[in-house]
Amino acid sequence: MQNRDAGHTPVTVIGLGLMGQALAGAFLRAGHPTTVWNRTAAKADRLVAQGAKPAHSVGDAVAASPLLVVCVSDYRAVRDLLDPLGDALDGRVLVNLTSGTSAQARETADWAARRGVTYLDGAIMAVPAGIGTAEAVLLYSGPRSAFDRYEPALRGLGAGTTYLGGDHGLSSLYDVAILGVMWSVLNGFLHGAALLGTAGVDAGAFAPFASTSIGTVTGWLAGYARQIDDGTYPADDATIDTHLAAMDHLVHESESVGVNAELPRLIKALTDRAIADGRGGDSYAAMIERFRAPR
Incomplete structure (x- = not known):
């Protein structure tokens, strides 16, 4: 299937939840002929008013474009929608922006290959309102040739369009890893706010104090990453033993003022195990060994 002018590649968006609508809207604003389909057809009305072409079936949606972008509830829904189409999928490039796991991404890549579909897995690091802006980060993994071919179109979804590598599972792995960082930061803030609220x-x-602290910790990450990659953990700032003493204060303070102490107790329990493993004199980066070990 011959690609047209990469700046105006026809694209089909399947799945018009809040994120799917944002994706289709960004393609339209970038000038791409955009076909849309959703099980509840009325969700396409606003996009059709903006110039999108509504498809009457999934088959029609697939036939309309060489580039298919899917954003639905889960990976099973992707396959349930597309599997009945059989040979109609042959030759298409499927970009799956549905959230899931790395195993699901690799399984879907195998499924796609059996049907002649070139598959890119993706992850969205943005809220719907951010799609198409400089703040939106979208991660892709799969065949480099497919990414390079459609990168100009995909870049319309966000300036942070990034190719991670040929392993289809990488985008999902990055996604959950970043979510873990997000929840850790938010939970730390919420716990601190609960403490001060007493x-x-x-x-x-x-x-403002939490934001400053987060910025300080962010500055440590590159150095800790080097230690992790090198497998050596010199305690240039503070040892794990020193951190443990402060963790004790956080646990006791939480308990004494009646704030839930489960989170700091969990962190302390992991740290206790690291010290039992002989890591007490290492930097905090050595905690990576605890996270690498199944419980």
């Missing part, structure tokens, strides 16, 4: 301090007053 003294009548508003969360708004705490937020």
Whole structure:
């Protein structure tokens, strides 16, 4: 199937939840002929008013474009929608922006290959309102040739369009890894706000201090990453033993003021195990060994 002008590649978007609508809208704004399909057809109305072409069936949607972008509830839904189409999928490039696991991404890549489909797995690091802006980061993994061919079209979804490698599971792995960082930061902030709230301090007053602290910790990441990659953990700032003493304070303070202490107790338990493994004199980066070990 011959590709047209990469700047105006016809694209089909399947799945018009909030994110799917945002994806289709970004393609339209970038000038791509855009076909849309959703099980509930009314969700396409606003996009059709903006110039999208509605497809009456999944088969019609697939036939309309060489580039298929799918964003639905889960990976099983992707296959349930497309599997009945059989040979109609042959020669298409499928970009799956549905959230899932690395195993599901690799299984879907195998499924796609058996049907003559070139498959790119993707992950969206943005809220719907951010799609098509400089802040949106979208990660892709799969065949480099397919990414390079359609990168100009995909870049319309966000300036942070990034190719990770040929392993289809990489985008999902990055996705969950980044989500883990997000929840860790948010949970730490919420726990701190709960602590200060017992003294009548508003969360708004705490937020600037938390933001400064997050920025400081961000500055440590590159150095810790080098230690992890090298497999050596010199304690240039503080040892794990030192961190443990401060963790004790956090646990006891939480318990004494009646704030849930499960999170700091969990962190302390992991740290206790690291010290039992002989890591007490290492930098905090050595905690990676605890996260690598199945419980």
